Structures are given as structure tokens and as C-alpha cells.
Amino acid sequence: MSFDWLDAELQRLRDDALWRDVRTVTSLPDGWCEVDGRRVRNLSSNDYLNLAHDPRVVAAARESLDEAGVGSGASSLVSGRSPWHQRLEAAICDFEGTEAAILFPSGYAANVGTVSALVQHQDRIFCDRLNHASLVDGCRMSGARLRVYRHDRLEVLQRELQKPQIAGRRWIVTDAVFSMDGDLAPLPDLCDLAERFGAQLIVDEAHGTGVFGANGRGVCEHFGVEDRVEVRIGTLSKAIGTLGGFVACSSSLRDWLWHAARTQVFSTALPPAICAAAAKSLELIRAEPQRREHLHQLSETFRSRLAGRLSAEGRGPIVPVRTGVPEAAPQLAARLLEEGYLVGAIRPPTVPRGTSRLRVCVSAGCTQGEMQCLGDLIVAQTEPSQDQ
Numbered sequence: 001m002s003f004d005w006l007d008a009e010l011q012r013l014r015d016d017a018l019w020r021d022v023r024t025v026t027s028l029p030d031g032w033c034e035v036d037g038r039r040v041r042n043l044s045s046n047d048y049l050n051l052a053h054d055p056r057v058v059a060a061a062r063e064s065l066d067e068a069g070v071g072s073g074a075s076s077l078v079s080g081r082s083p084w085h086q087r088l089e090a091a092i093c094d095f096e097g098t099e100a101a102i103l104f105p106s107g108y109a110a111n112v113g114t115v116s117a118l119v120q121h122q123d124r125i126f127c128d129r130l131n132h133a134s135l136v137d138g139c140r141m142s143g144a145r146l147r148v149y150r151h152d153r154l155e156v157l158q159r160e161l162q163k164p165q166i167a168g169r170r171w172i173v174t175d176a177v178f179s180m181d182g183d184l185a186p187l188p189d190l191c192d193l194a195e196r197f198g199a200q201l202i203v204d205e206a207h208g209t210g211v212f213g214a215n216g217r218g219v220c221e222h223f224g225v226e227d228r229v230e231v232r233i234g235t236l237s238k239a240i241g242t243l244g245g246f247v248a249c250s251s252s253l254r255d256w257l258w259h260a261a262r263t264q265v266f267s268t269a270l271p272p273a274i275c276a277a278a279a280k281s282l283e284l285i286r287a288e289p290q291r292r293e294h295l296h297q298l299s300e301t302f303r304s305r306l307a308g309r310l311s312a313e314g315r316g317p318i319v320p321v322r323t324g325v326p327e328a329a330p331q332l333a334a335r336l337l338e339e340g341y342l343v344g345a346i347r348p349p350t351v352p353r354g355t356s357r358l359r360v361c362v363s364a365g366c367t368q369g370e371m372q373c374l375g376d377l378i379v380a381q382t383e384p385s386q387d388q
Contacts, residue, residue: 009245017327018347025219029363035342041370042358043353044344048317049210049291050365051241051281052343065278072269076103077258084272089246091279092106095286096217096232096248100255103246105267107206107235109132112244113263114233115173115202116141116257122168126157126199128185130178135204151185154193161197170199176219177207180351180359182314184212191228202231209314210239216285216292240285241269242278244270295364298371302362305375308384310356321354321378329356332381341374371373
């Protein structure tokens with residue numbers, strides 16, 4: 001088979017300013033990285049609490065490596081869990097306040113596997129239009145009747161929920177923190193709608209765990225709705241600083257996912273060293289709330305410098321700086337890299353057309369001065385919106 005047609009498609013990406021370069025970045029401690037031999041601030045990473053290089057987390061992983069080796073060898077369903085997997089699941093239960101938890105090889109796998117295992121063909125599923133691709137893929141794979149809603153227009157969701165349903169269940173699926181805008185899902189309102197119309201709510205706390213809530217459990221804790229959300233999915237690869245995904249849940253839901261979530265059943269389990277590192281990170285998140293407090297202080301400082309230039313009025317460490325046209329985002333990112341800041345340039349299809357942006361991910365490793373300086377650099381090279 002000839003793949004000559006790919007040349008035209010790849011050229012189209014270049015012409016539309018949607019080409020992504022392959023770049024090698026070396027991660028360094030304390031929120032730094034090395035790009036092309038230069039040491040710069042890493043503001044493109046989701047390691048919000050600066051735990052990936054914490055010596056205590058690294059030491060926990062090293063201890064497990066010495067005892068259990070590198071790989072897990074097979075699916076947990078086939079060869080069983082190691083003691084390290086068991087300890088991590090227990091740590092998640094303790095952290096989240098649930099009776100059970102189940103691990104997945106990635107956050108993507110947790111979302112796809114959980115949604116597709118729970119939602120049946122005869123069901124109806126309501127998916128926020130800005131949900132992560134993994135939630136969207138899980139909804140599609142379920143085969144259920146899919147409806148898309150906007151979390152800033154919940155009256156549309158309410159009208160859909162009011163429609164009669166003869167058979168099947170109804171599900172509402174949402175991110176807790178929308179990963180490209182940084183705004184929070186209106187979870188109290190979604191809980192009200194779910195309870196009023198007999199729907200079940202699935203929440204992905206990928207960017208909420210470790211960042212929001214009095215104990216760092218996420219946006220559900222922040223809004224006080226943990227006991228009203230049927231399914232809470234989390235990610236180990238962001239604020240926790242390691243790898244993998246999980247569902248914190250009841251024992252019956254854990255048992256169902258153990259048998260029915262294909263991304264868990266048919267995937268090799270997480271390496272034991274990753275489990276050891278994640279368990280240590282959860283311990284540190286609970287013991288050191290000052291990391292989270294510092295992160296929010298930095299985020300507010302940065303946002304305050306960018307009046308009229310944000311593509312969404314969110315909160316927390318994800319700060320989207322509007323550029324509009326696709327070509328402007330990588331151009332601005334390149335100028336900031338010259339000044340010592342690595343920032344992600346986000347373009348379609350990751351975000352809707354016309355909403356290209358910089359996605360600045362604030363790290364607890366930064367200082368107030370650095371965030372003020374970055375804000376000033378962006379202000380000097382962008383214009384505020386005309387409607388501000």
C-alpha cells in the first residue's frame with residue numbers, strides 16, 4: 001500500500017499552521033528543564049506540585065526497583081498485583097476516603113475503560129463539549145446515545161434530561177477542571193440535575209487531584225459534593241507526578257471494572273516503582289498543604305497580570321492566554337522560550353477553531369517574581385480583547 005497521500009495531508013497541516021515539531025526536553029528538578037542545551041522554566045508540564053523530582057518520591061521508586069525490578073510483566077488480571085500495587089490502592093482509598101480503588105495504566109485508559117464499561121447501548125450519555133478526548137472516546141465507544149452540552153449553558157442539559165426515556169440509564173460525564181481553559185465544572189449544579197432527573201454523574205479529577213480541596217482531593221471536595229458523585233476518576237501523572245490512572249469507588253464498582261474495563265483487563269499493569277512513587281506523593285500532598293497554597297498564590301499573581309488576555313476565567317494553575325489565529329500561538333511561545341520560559345502552544349484540534357492559545361501551567365517550583373516577569377512579557381506582546 002502506498003502512503004503518498006500522507007504527503008498532501010502533512011503539507012495541509014503546515015499550511016494551516018497546525019504542524020507540531022518533535023522536540024527533546026530534559027526534565028530537571030524544581031520546575032526547570034533543558035531545551036536545546038538551555039536551562040529554562042518548564043511551564044508546559046502538569047507536574048503542578050513539583051513532585052516528580054522530589055527526592056523522597058524518587059527514593060521510594062528506587063527502593064521498589066531494587067526489590068521488584070522494572071516491569072510488571074502482564075495484566076494484573078492474569079498475573080496478580082504486586083504488593084506495591086496493593087499498597088497504592090490502599091493509599092488511594094485512604095486519601096480519597098473510599099472503600100475501594102482500581103488502577104489503570106494511564107489516565108486516558110481510566111477514562112475510556114470506565115465509561116465504556118459502565119455505559120450500555122440502551123443508555124443516554126451527556127458529555128461536556130470541552131471534555132478531554134479520553135472521556136469523549138469512552139462515550140463514543142459505549143455505543144450509547146450521545147448528547148453534547150456546555151457547562152456554561154446548563155439549561156440545554158436540563159431540557160435534554162427532561163425528555164422521556166423508556167429504557168436504560170442516563171449518565172452525565174464531565175471533567176472537574178477543563179484542561180485547556182482551567183475553569184471548574186459547576187459540580188453542585190450538575191449534582192442537582194443528576195439527582196432531579198435520575199442520572200448518574202462521572203467526574204474526571206485529572207487536573208483537580210492534589211490541587212483543589214482542603215485536603216487536595218479535587219474539585220468534588222472543593223465544592224463539598226464527594227458523596228453525590230457516583231464515579232470519581234483520577235490521574236497519577238499530573239499533580240501526583242508519576243504515571244497511571246485510578247477510580248476511587250465502592251467495592252462493587254471496583255469489582256465490575258476489574259472484570260469489564262478492557263483498558264485495565266488487557267493492559268500490562270503499572271511498574272511497581274511507579275506505584276511506590278505515587279503512594280509517596282499522596283503522602284506528601286496530605287502532609288505538605290503549603291505546596292498547594294503556594295501554587296494558588298502563584299496562579300493568582302500571574303492571572304492578575306493578564307487582564308483581558310485570558311481565553312477563559314478559570315482558577316488554579318492552568319492559565320490560557322488567548323492568541324486567536326493558530327500561527328500566533330507558536331510564534332509567541334518561541335519568543336517566550338528565548339526569554340527562558342517553556343510554554344505550550346495549543347491549536348486545533350486540541351481546542352476549537354478560533355481559540356488557539358498559550359497554555360501556561362504554573363508550577364509550585366516557580367517564584368512570585370518569575371510569574372510577574374512572565375506576565376509582563378506576555379502583556380508586552382499581546383493585546384487585550386476589544387470586549388474587555
